[in-house]
Amino acid sequence: MSEHAILSLSFILLAGIVCQWLAWRVKYPAIIFLLAAGIMAGPVMDWLEPDELFGDLLFPFVSLAVAVILFEGSLTLKLQNIPGLERVIRNLITIGAFISWMGTALATRFLLDFSWNVSFLFGALMVVTGPTVITPLLRTVRPKENVAHILQWEGILIDPLGAILAVLVFEFILAGGVEGGFAAGLFVFGKMVLIGVLFGAVSGYCFAFLLKKYWIPQYLQNFAALALVCTVFAVSNLFEAESGLLSVTVLGIWLANTKGLELEDILDFKESLSILLISMLFIILAARMDLSAFHDLGWPAVAVFGVIQFVIRPVSVHLCALGSKLTMKERHLLSWIAPRGIVAAAISALFAIKLETAGYPFAAAMVPLTFMVIIGTVLLQSMTAGPLARFLNVAEPEPNGFLIVGANRLAQIIALELQKNGIRTFLTDQNWSSVTEARLKGLSAYWGNPVSEHAERNINLIGIGHLLAVSPQIELNALAAHYYRLEFAPEHIFTIRNSEPTAGKAEAKTEFKYGGRTVFGDSLNYQDLSRMLEQGAEMKTTLLTEEFSFEDYLAQTDEERVPLFAIDTGNQVQVFTAEADFQPKAGWKIMSLAEVVPIEA
Known part of the structure; x- marks a missing residue:
């Protein structure tokens, strides 16, 4: 009897997680699948008898x-x-x-x-x-x-x-x-x-x-x-x-x-x-x-x-x-x-x-x-x-946008290029001049600490599904990633490096728990991208086609390109990281920071 009870309880838990996962995949409420599982296990197949199991x-x-x-x-x-x-x-x-x-x-x-x-x-x-x-x-x-x-x-x-x-x-x-x-x-x-x-x-x-x-x-x-x-x-x-x-x-x-x-x-x-x-x-x-x-x-x-x-x-x-x-x-x-x-x-x-x-x-x-x-x-x-x-036009937009921690020049050009491609952005910074400059460029920005109670009440996250921390303050980036881990999925929280990558014990000692995924690869940091901007680099969006693949895009030598984002055919944004698990295809757009390579005489 006890083995039957254990098996029944285990089945309920297993069926529950399968139904929840299936609901997540097809984007329907889990209750539909839970009711179907209960009906199949109970009156249809006669496998589960709750009154006998629980008494x-x-x-x-x-x-x-x-x-x-x-x-x-x-x-x-x-x-x-x-x-x-x-x-x-x-x-x-x-x-x-x-x-x-x-x-x-x-x-x-x-x-x-x-x-x-x-x-x-x-x-x-x-x-x-x-x-x-x-x-x-x-x-x-x-x-x-x-x-x-x-x-x-x-x-x-x-x-x-x-x-x-x-x-x-x-x-x-x-x-x-x-x-x-x-x-x-x-x-x-x-x-x-x-x-x-x-x-x-x-x-x-x-x-x-x-x-x-x-x-x-x-x-x-x-x-x-x-x-x-x-x-x-x-x-x-x-x-x-x-x-x-x-x-x-x-x-x-x-x-x-x-x-x-x-x-x-x-x-x-x-x-x-x-x-x-x-x-x-x-x-x-x-x-x-x-x-x-x-x-x-x-x-x-x-x-x-x-x-x-x-x-x-x-x-x-x-x-x-x-x-x-x-x-x-x-x-x-x-x-x-x-x-x-x-x-x-x-x-x-x-x-x-x-x-x-x-x-x-x-x-x-x-x-x-x-x-x-x-x-x-x-x-x-x-x-x-x-x-x-x-x-009826009373649904929130797809949570495809970005909450960007930092309103510096790098954050601004990223936000502007994302907006050009129809992706909502919202910047936040404690530097008033940076926030003012961002607003003058038509960007939505919040002046204040992004992890404050005031920010919680005043930052509008409608249509926002990603966090991108690109401030020059490594501690603020990590704190924001930790603070918003309940708001955004872990795979949608990104932070930029603020120093040269290290290895061994030094890396382990300085790595933040819940610090987010390292954005744009392990070899690039905030200083590298800022230096490229100072040298005249610009944000560009390139459309891939059947004749011009992602490999062709990377093979071009007239510009030094740093791919930052990819936008697929469903207008979903993919962020390039060291462990990127996507392969851009025809119809995708690649957003990159591009710098002209001088031709040697």
């Missing part, structure tokens, strides 16, 4: 996992990101939630002929979206900031509020309806909100105090944060059932908006943990489904999904956005994106069991109906939201 620990595990995921998402919710959007977010989690609840309940009642009790409970479950589905979708779609911030805030805040609403409806049903449950429901709601906010705020204040006083060593901070989240969630639920999700959400928001806290390591750890938990949860819950139940629901269930997607969400968004600064195109995209996630799946399964035991008809049908909406919204929106965002 009574299944739903406690799911609950704790959802709490950790919500906390990780709430750590990214900074109030400074939503100026002017507060009212829209508030409306979406109040008025919008009410519209979604009532509309879904009515559609379920009249299209599927469910009882009123079960219809209202299902409507409450469909209020939630959640970071488990919103965050991966945003990575793929990359909508403009306004839309992204609203969806992120709505998804994280609506999860605990939707869970509370579902619990209230559930308690209302068990209490016998209006006669026995209305006053009790209001009392329970008040207790949930009070305990959730109180526990979250107090624990957030205490943890922030401990971090600021350095009473928790750095290597224990991730462990401490995880232990705190699980404890706050459990204790809050002990005082009032289902208040724990609100507590961990408030805890995360409190920490995210406390000044002076360094949360990068905790965020990095929690993001990795969330990916692991999301992968496991969707495979496990999908494996519990009964495919025959989908057939039993029939076309009326598809009609309910259609009402939720094409009627309720658009009406909700457009009403909640009245009077806001959102453009009509942004409102259209918001109206399209509202995928349901793991909270709806987990709570529906739990309540269905309890209601079925209590003798309520149609309760068991809530689970397949919930998964039908989850699968339908995720599949439809993940495949269409990206093209729709681009069609």
Whole structure:
């Protein structure tokens, strides 16, 4: 038995990473592949049986996992990101939630002929979206900031509020309806909100105090944060059932908006943990489904999904956005994106069991109906939201640009040539005269320390996907590479040498950890390129053809050429390094620093 359990758990982890990798390769949300893997392993092949594998620990595990995921998402919710959007977010989690609840309940009642009790409970479950589905979708779609911030805030805040609403409806049903449950429901709601906010705020204040006083060593901070989240969630639920999700959400928001806290390591750890938990949860819950139940629901269930997607969400968004600064195109995209996630799946399964035991008809049908909406919204929106965002012109440009540390002459001519080829650049330097000169040339530039808190708030990284550190200060270059390692992929962080290359122990002793990839090769440094500029070298872009290959380009002797960048046929920039793993082909452009070689007499 233990060997079977180990094999099943190993399969879940292996399937999770395969699905995540596949999603990364094809640029679709991983949830599609995770659900497919769970369905194949569970109801189709009968390899995975989560109830048998986890037993009574299944739903406690799911609950704790959802709490950790919500906390990780709430750590990214900074109030400074939503100026002017507060009212829209508030409306979406109040008025919008009410519209979604009532509309879904009515559609379920009249299209599927469910009882009123079960219809209202299902409507409450469909209020939630959640970071488990919103965050991966945003990575793929990359909508403009306004839309992204609203969806992120709505998804994280609506999860605990939707869970509370579902619990209230559930308690209302068990209490016998209006006669026995209305006053009790209001009392329970008040207790949930009070305990959730109180526990979250107090624990957030205490943890922030401990971090600021350095009473928790750095290597224990991730462990401490995880232990705190699980404890706050459990204790809050002990005082009032289902208040724990609100507590961990408030805890995360409190920490995210406390000044002076360094949360990068905790965020990095929690993001990795969330990916692991999301992968496991969707495979496990999908494996519990009964495919025959989908057939039993029939076309009326598809009609309910259609009402939720094409009627309720658009009406909700457009009403909640009245009077806001959102453009009509942004409102259209918001109206399209509202995928349901793991909270709806987990709570529906739990309540269905309890209601079925209590003798309520149609309760068991809530689970397949919930998964039908989850699968339908995720599949439809993940495949269409990206093209729709681009069609409406509310998608961020491809992150192909460069944040360049340094605004010196070398940085300026690199930025100008990149811009000529349609690549966005943004320079940053602490030298005011260099920044002013760059701006006069039409370049975007920031005056200040690129690793400061002020820079974090004021440097616009839309369309930026690379870091290029070419300042004459070796320490600043290395510090910038280290600081932005969570913003950019490691293979997209480049720094220039500032001294002659050395070998042996001297090289090892002076090399910076997380210092980025050495740009333009190991034999060139900042001084070499600056000297070439002083001697009249210029930046040039050369197009390769079938008749003029990269080898022909390198073989020319009339100029001394230093290839710096290559732009492929998809307008993706490749940077020449010592370990460059690309081969320029016909149709590519080569950007180089070229210096005329004097002809000997």
